[in-house]
Amino acid sequence: AQRVTQPEKLLSVFKGAPVELKCNYSYSGSPELFWYVQYSRQRLQLLLRHISRESIKGFTADLNKGETSFHLKKPFAQEEDSAMYYCAQRDNYGQNFVFGPGTRLSVLP
Amino acid sequence: DAGITQSPRHKVTETGTPVTLRCHQTENHRYMYWYRQDPGHGLRLIHYSYGVKDTDKGEVSDGYSVSRSKTEDFLLTLESATSSQTSVYFCASGEVSYEQYFGPGTRLTVT
Numbered sequence: 001a002q003r004v005t006q007p008e009k010l011l012s013v014f015k016g017a018p019v020e021l022k023c024n025y026s027y028s029g030s031p032e033l034f035w036y037v038q039y040s041r042q043r044l045q046l047l048l049r050h051i052s053r054e055s056i057k058g059f060t061a062d063l064n065k066g067e068t069s070f071h072l073k074k075p076f077a078q079e080e081d082s083a084m085y086y087c088a089q090r091d092n093y094g095q096n097f098v099f100g101p102g103t104r105l106s107v108l109p
Numbered sequence: 110d111a112g113i114t115q116s117p118r119h120k121v122t123e124t125g126t127p128v129t130l131r132c133h134q135t136e137n138h139r140y141m142y143w144y145r146q147d148p149g150h151g152l153r154l155i156h157y158s159y160g161v162k163d164t165d166k167g168e169v170s171d172g173y174s175v176s177r178s179k180t181e182d183f184l185l186t187l188e189s190a191t192s193s194q195t196s197v198y199f200c201a202s203g204e205v206s207y208e209q210y211f212g213p214g215t216r217l218t219v220t
Contacts, residue, residue, distance in 0.1 A: 004151075043212070044152075044211040096154060096167060099152040
């Protein structure tokens, strides 16, 4: 079965520090990978998608097929980045999205 | 918020009773999804739909059924609710296969 792991349940960093949220996937083919974010009292929303290679709100993520990783990075964390972050993958044959357990990012002042 | 609503937003029900949750979208999206969210598991896909009357199972479909008779509505039914189905349920929709816009969630408690 496909699995997405996010080893950190909680990650705390100080404002202005770099942040990296880890994600590893298990799909052996060419998965489609995503990062979703849920801010307090808001709906879950797409942050970025690996195929688009965009930088959203200063976040980037690189797909490393050798390490089967898709870590989310930002060079300088802001307090408004505090949220729950989910890594997700979708196989190429259907609509089966698999989400990781999530990492809560807390950016301290 | 892509015009996605869920009803009810909160529900408490007893073990063994049937429960139906409704997802409604006004975007004419082709794809719709039902997830459950539990601590330590993130979101797990229950069922999805890729068109009217076209549905398929997700990772955790046992004990759940779905129906989609109109583009805008996707219903999730718990045939006989159990305590293990206490969860927060999220609906999502999207026009293309990689796209998902999420609803606000329904908190279901089975006593």
